[in-house]
Amino acid sequence: MEQQRPLILISNDDGIAAKGLAELVRFLSPLGDIVIMAPDGPRSGYACALTAAEPIHYQLVRRVPGITVYKCSGTPADCVKLAFHTVLDRKPDLVVGGINHGDNSSVNVHYSGTMGVVIEGCLKGIPAIGFSICDHGLNPDFTAAGPYIRNIAAQVLEKGLPALTCLNVNIPVTEELKGVRICRQTKGQWVNEWENLAHKNDSHYYWLTGNFENAEPDCEETDHWALNNGYIAITPTTVDATAYGLMEELKEWFK
Amino acid sequence: MEQQRPLILISNDDGIAAKGLAELVRFLSPLGDIVIMAPDGPRSGYACALTAAEPIHYQLVRRVPGITVYKCSGTPADCVKLAFHTVLDRKPDLVVGGINHGDNSSVNVHYSGTMGVVIEGCLKGIPAIGFSICDHGLNPDFTAAGPYIRNIAAQVLEKGLPALTCLNVNIPVTEELKGVRICRQTKGQWVNEWENLAHKNDSHYYWLTGNFENAEPDCEETDHWALNNGYIAITPTTVDATAYGLMEELKEWFK
Numbered sequence: 302m303e304q305q306r307p308l309i310l311i312s313n314d315d316g317i318a319a320k321g322l323a324e325l326v327r328f329l330s331p332l333g334d335i336v337i338m339a340p341d342g343p344r345s346g347y348a349c350a351l352t353a354a355e356p357i358h359y360q361l362v363r364r365v366p367g368i369t370v371y372k373c374s375g376t377p378a379d380c381v382k383l384a385f386h387t388v389l390d391r392k393p394d395l396v397v398g399g400i401n402h403g404d405n406s407s408v409n410v411h412y413s414g415t416m417g418v419v420i421e422g423c424l425k426g427i428p429a430i431g432f433s434i435c436d437h438g439l440n441p442d443f444t445a446a447g448p449y450i451r452n453i454a455a456q457v458l459e460k461g462l463p464a465l466t467c468l469n470v471n472i473p474v475t476e477e478l479k480g481v482r483i484c485r486q487t488k489g490q491w492v493n494e495w496e497n498l499a500h501k502n503d504s505h506y507y508w509l510t511g512n513f514e515n516a517e518p519d520c521e522e523t524d525h526w527a528l529n530n531g532y533i534a535i536t537p538t539t540v541d542a543t544a545y546g547l548m549e550e551l552k553e554w555f556k
Numbered sequence: 557m558e559q560q561r562p563l564i565l566i567s568n569d570d571g572i573a574a575k576g577l578a579e580l581v582r583f584l585s586p587l588g589d590i591v592i593m594a595p596d597g598p599r600s601g602y603a604c605a606l607t608a609a610e611p612i613h614y615q616l617v618r619r620v621p622g623i624t625v626y627k628c629s630g631t632p633a634d635c636v637k638l639a640f641h642t643v644l645d646r647k648p649d650l651v652v653g654g655i656n657h658g659d660n661s662s663v664n665v666h667y668s669g670t671m672g673v674v675i676e677g678c679l680k681g682i683p684a685i686g687f688s689i690c691d692h693g694l695n696p697d698f699t700a701a702g703p704y705i706r707n708i709a710a711q712v713l714e715k716g717l718p719a720l721t722c723l724n725v726n727i728p729v730t731e732e733l734k735g736v737r738i739c740r741q742t743k744g745q746w747v748n749e750w751e752n753l754a755h756k757n758d759s760h761y762y763w764l765t766g767n768f769e770n771a772e773p774d775c776e777e778t779d780h781w782a783l784n785n786g787y788i789a790i791t792p793t794t795v796d797a798t799a800y801g802l803m804e805e806l807k808e809w810f811k
Contacts (some may be wrong), residue, residue, distance in 0.1 A: 314788075338786060343609060345609070346602040346605060346606040346607070346608035346609045347603075347605045348602075348603035348605045348606075348633075348672070349603040349604070349666045349667050350601060350602045350603045350605040350667070351601040351603075351667050351764055352601070352764060353600045353601035353764050354598060355763075356753060356755075356761045356763045357759070357761070357762055357763075357764075358760050358761050359760050359762075360728050360760060360764075377741060378603075378667070379764075382746075382749050382750070382764075383762060385749075386749055386750045386762070387750070387762070388762075398573055404568035408795070410797050411604040411675055411679070411795065411797075412604050412605070412606050417603070420666055424663055424666070424745055424746075426744060426745070456809050456810075460809070462802070463799075463801075463802060464743075465743070465799075466799040466801075466802050467799075468806075469797075480810075481810045482811065483806040483807045485796075485798040485800065485803070486796055486797055487797045488719075488720070488796075490679055490680060490681070491637075491679075494637050494640075494641055495637070495638060495641045495642070498611060500611075503613070505613050505614050505615060505642075506611045506612070506613050506630070507612055507613075507614075507638060507641070507642070508611045508612075509606055509607060509608050509612075509634075509637075513688075516703070521772065533770055534805060535810070536798060537798065537799035537800075537803055537806055538664070538797045538798065539797055539798070539799040540764055540797075541740075541741055541743075542665050542666070542724075542741055542791075542793045542794055542797070543740040543741045543791060543792065543793065543794070544718075544720075544721040544722075544792035544793055544794040545740065546718075546721075547717070547721050547739050547792035548740070548792055550724075551738040551790060551792055552738045553693055554711050554715070555711075555735075555736045555738065555790070
């Protein structure tokens with residue numbers, strides 16, 4: 302009996318038409334059969350949001366040998382949940398989010414719809430990786446990143462990942478990629494987050510913007526340092542949010 | 557000069573009209589001055605989602621001594637970000653989400669808009685607490701929880717919380733609360749997550765539902781065990797998602 306190829310479920314938050322999604326498929330299709338369940342439009346900043354207040358819908362877009370594409374009216378995390386429930390005929394071997402147009406390093410992990418895909422895959426017990434390139438434009442050049450992306454995915458397919466962990470992979474825009482670095486999440490915060498725009502004499506309208514203030518720009522362990530120095534940043538990420546180090550102190554508080 | 561009272565910023569994901577929000581204000585107003593910036597309608601399941609693709613708007617609803625209430629068209633996390641940028645005249649001493657109508661323990665921390673409020677407060681460097689009651693109805697009875705909620709908030713106001721940590725507090729529905737327990741996040745997953753509903757001969761519409769399968773129902777350290785046994789579960793929660801334990805192994809992969 303012929304051995305089945307690995308099954309890779311892909312989604313994103315930039316939507317079904319994004320270049321990053323097409324490029325990801327191009328890089329990963331040599332590794333296995335691919336099922337895409339992607340949002341039918343942009344869902345940037347959707348985090349792990351779920352659609353709770355209305356039904357969602359999915360639809361077959363096209364099917365070619367080894368690649369099946371669906372679009373879905375829901376959030377990135379909805380897409381993963383719904384694919385498991387409907388179109389997948391077996392458990393996937395890998396769940397991949399991306400390639401996101403924009404940086405999901407540091408605290409952005411909490412807001413990222415791409416990482417929403419990845420966290421959902423991880424919560425379902427499947428090895429999961431999010432890929433993002435630090436370019437918000439419509440047409441980033443993913444060429445140099447391709448071999449790295451395929452290698453990272455191949456390694457995870459071969460070795461798996463421990464329970465409750467996944468990978469957040471961010472790719473710098475640089476003349477020459479220097480390789481990969483294993484990093485931790487940079488400490489810092491977004492500032493100047495809102496741009497005011499008056500509308501019909503009402504000054505209380507705001508548009509999200511902002512810039513990230515890195516609290517530890519010289520720390521070589523961090524994902525921002527890696528990105529600023531030409532490396533692909535691989536940040537191993539946990540879905541167990543427990544702050545274990547705080548448990549004993551809190552027990553004292555409530556004795 | 558009179559000492560300023562502590563400033564408490566409150567938001568939620570059930571929206572400005574939710575009973576849980578009014579009850580939270582009742583419980584916490586003895587502890588300080590309160591500013592509410594709450595979504596103008598329900599935002600359950602919004603996680604840390606941000607509104608990136610359109611502007612958001614806020615509006616003063618009412619002001620009485622010690623309590624100022626605004627509503628906002630954005631997500632729970634937007635509300636916190638926008639309050640910091642607009643209506644707060646100083647850094648708050650505490651950010652509180654809730655009281656959510658529904659359980660945010662275990663993996664729900666990733667989907668919860670209430671915890672979106674809390675994570676955002678924490679990322680801004682402010683001690684932050686999310687309160688949730690395990691009752692999805694419109695009219696839970698919060699009475700018995702009140703003194704616990706006030707005490708937990710008072711302790712955090714007095715002692716603070718370490719950087720990058722916050723509290724996820726869940727309250728069971730029970731005849732008699734037995735007290736509080738310091739817990740870790742329960743391992744498990746949601747199953748049977750979609751209810752199919754055909755619409756105009758199209759069978760691809762689904763409504764989110766599901767039940768949670770606890771992978772460790774007998775483990776007394778977990779938040780689910782606490783809730784199932786009549787205790788308020790306090791789960792210390794980190795916003796540093798790095799899986800530190802995986803870093804060395806990954807470095808071997810990419811040597």
